[in-house]
Amino acid sequence: MLIKNFNFDLPKSLIAYFPTKQRRKCRLLFLNGLSGSINHGIFSDITNRINPGDLLILNNTRVIPARIFGRKKLSGGKIEILIEQILDNNCVLAQVKASHKLKPGMEIQLEKNGSTVKAISIMRYGRLFKIFFEDNRNVIDIINNIGHMPLPPYIKRPDINLDQELYQTVYGTIPGAIAAPTAGLHFDQFLLNKLREKGVNIAFITLHIGSSTFQPVKVKNIKDHNMHPEYVEVSQEVADAVINCKNQGKKIIAVGTTCVRSLESAAKINENKIISPFFDYTNIFIYPGYKYKIIDALITNFHLPQSTLIMLVSSFAGYQHTMNAYQTAIHNKYSFLSYGDAMFITKNPMAPQEKFN
Numbered sequence: 001m002l003i004k005n006f007n008f009d010l011p012k013s014l015i016a017y018f019p020t021k022q023r024r025k026c027r028l029l030f031l032n033g034l035s036g037s038i039n040h041g042i043f044s045d046i047t048n049r050i051n052p053g054d055l056l057i058l059n060n061t062r063v064i065p066a067r068i069f070g071r072k073k074l075s076g077g078k079i080e081i082l083i084e085q086i087l088d089n090n091c092v093l094a095q096v097k098a099s100h101k102l103k104p105g106m107e108i109q110l111e112k113n114g115s116t117v118k119a120i121s122i123m124r125y126g127r128l129f130k131i132f133f134e135d136n137r138n139v140i141d142i143i144n145n146i147g148h149m150p151l152p153p154y155i156k157r158p159d160i161n162l163d164q165e166l167y168q169t170v171y172g173t174i175p176g177a178i179a180a181p182t183a184g185l186h187f188d189q190f191l192l193n194k195l196r197e198k199g200v201n202i203a204f205i206t207l208h209i210g211s212s213t214f215q216p217v218k219v220k221n222i223k224d225h226n227m228h229p230e231y232v233e234v235s236q237e238v239a240d241a242v243i244n245c246k247n248q249g250k251k252i253i254a255v256g257t258t259c260v261r262s263l264e265s266a267a268k269i270n271e272n273k274i275i276s277p278f279f280d281y282t283n284i285f286i287y288p289g290y291k292y293k294i295i296d297a298l299i300t301n302f303h304l305p306q307s308t309l310i311m312l313v314s315s316f317a318g319y320q321h322t323m324n325a326y327q328t329a330i331h332n333k334y335s336f337l338s339y340g341d342a343m344f345i346t347k348n349p350m351a352p353q354e355k356f357n
Contacts, residue, residue, distance in 0.1 A: 001222050001288060001356055006314070007305045008326055016339035017155050019166035023188045027341040029329055033348030036321040038328055043186045043342055044194075046299065052199030055245040055252045057238070057259045057295075059181040060204040062172035064140070065147030067159075070110035070119075072098070079108060082150060083178065084128055084210055089138040093128045095211065096121075102129060112146040140175055150178045152338050153214055154304075167338070176208035182338045183256035183300045203241045206233040207258040217306055222287055227308065229281040234266040236277045242294060243274050251296040257312050260295055261286065267293040287311040288319050291352050298345045302329055302336040318348040319356065 020026045024044040031038055050056065066083040079102070081094040096102050108119045108131070122130040133142055149159040149167050159167075169184040171192070196202065212228035219225050242263070245252055254260045264286065266278035275294060285308065298316055303309035314322040325343070334341045 003217055003220060003222055003306050005319070005356060006222075006307070006310050008323065008330075010305055010336060011330065014330065014333060014336045014340075015154060016335035016337060016341075017157060019162065019185070019339045021162075021166075023166070023170075023186050024191045026186055027334055029325060029332075029334060029341070029343045031317055031321060031325045031343055031345045033317045033321060033346045033351070036318070036324060038325060040332065044191055046344055047191070047194050047198060049297070049344055050195060050198070050200050050253060051251065053201070053245070053248055053250040055201045055203060055241055055250065056195065056255060057242075057252065057263060058169070058171055058184055058187075058202065058204050058255045059207055059258045059262070060169075060171055060173050061177040061181060061206055061208050061258075062175045063149065063168050063177045063180050064175050065143050065149055065164075066094075066178040067148040067150045068110045068143065068146055069112070069148070070108055072102075073107035073109055073118075075100070081108075081110070081129075081131065082211065083143065083147075086139050086176065087130070090133050090135075091122070092131050092133075092139060093125065094131050095127065096129045110146055112148070115146050117142055117146055150211075152179065154337060155339070171204070174206050174208075176206075178211060179209040179213050180338060181207075181209060181256045181258050183342060185339075186299075186342050187255075201241060201245065203238045205235075205238055205259055205262040207231070207262050209258060213309075217308060222311060225285060225308070227283040227285045229283045230261075232262045232265055232278055232280065232282050234262055234275070234278040239266065239275045239277050246274055252294055253297040253299060254295045255299045257298075257300060257309050260298060260312060260316075263294040264292065286315050288315045288354060288356070289352055290315040292316065292347060296347050298343075298347075300343050300345065301338065301340050302326065302334060302343065304337065313343075313345065315351060316347060317345045318351040318354050320354070321348060 077099045080097040083092045085093040106121045118134040149163040265282040269276040
């Protein structure tokens with residue numbers, strides 16, 4: 001299975017650089033995984049696709065303003081850091097961009113709108129630097145004060161006030177992500193309330209998305225690709241909700257690929273159980289041929305060519321159905337990527353047996 005199998009021409013004009021101001025009004029492409037049939041609508045139409053007793057799984061991670069600008073204290077050289085992981089109340093691991101290499105012990109002045117925070121580069125861990133903040137506040141308070149929203153690399157513009165609200169799900173409560181779980185951006189409280197009133201159950205997992213979500217696949221054969229580990233929390237409460245839903249013959253709908261990977265990771269712990277609680281790192285890589293154990297439907301955005309995300313979608317809906325749906329979306333000028341439109345996909349039970357040329 002080759003990386004080129006997942007390539008397609010994505011016109012730059014279809015990349016969404018700004019969010020839809022009313023979340024639930026984005027466009028929705030419905031893909032029937034079994035037949036491959038396609039229907040068009042708007043996102044709020046999902047209320048007609050999800051039934052009482054079904055279980056909607058959301059990722060409650062919250063994006064932190066992880067991009068911070070400043071200068072080296074001695075040289076005055078510009079510096080940009082992107083926080084990847086919060087280690088404790090004073091330290092983070094971060095990517096660093098600077099005109100000259102950052103060395104251990106260097107002092108940094110990080111700033112925004114007149115606020116300045118002193119920091120020190122402690123040591124390097126591979127591509128990341130350990131940064132210590134010389135400040136009495138905890139890290140979250142510091143970055144909320146001087147940080148910028150870490151927009152994806154393909155959105156080539158500075159963040160604006162609108163991003164503070166709309167590059168964030170309305171239900172995100174656990175700070176730690178540096179990229180949004182973008183399928184969830186389309187939900188507002190009105191829509192969530194409508195689903196609850198209908199009798200739809202809602203549960204939350206946590207997966208803090210890192211910058212690796214934007215890393216390209218660099219191997220020819222996708223089976224040689226290794227996923228970057230990400231920390232997942234699937235509670236006993238969520239596991240019980242999944243088991244109860246399955247026992248009642250209802251559907252489980254995952255909102256976004258992070259929920260898919262979290263649930264399927266939790267399903268692998270114990271072969272004798274449908275799913276178990278999971279508090280650990282996962283590097284699960286889902287591509288065509290994968291046999292799903294948990295989810296019955298997937299809500300997701302439109303993804304980049306040759307990405308692990310379109311490979312996951314292809315494993316769920318079937319390769320041919322997925323690539324045809326993407327061509328249909330391009331023809332109908334759907335918006336792509338983080339701020340783009342969405343898909344609602346039902347499971348294709350024949351997908352694992354699909355043959356590649």
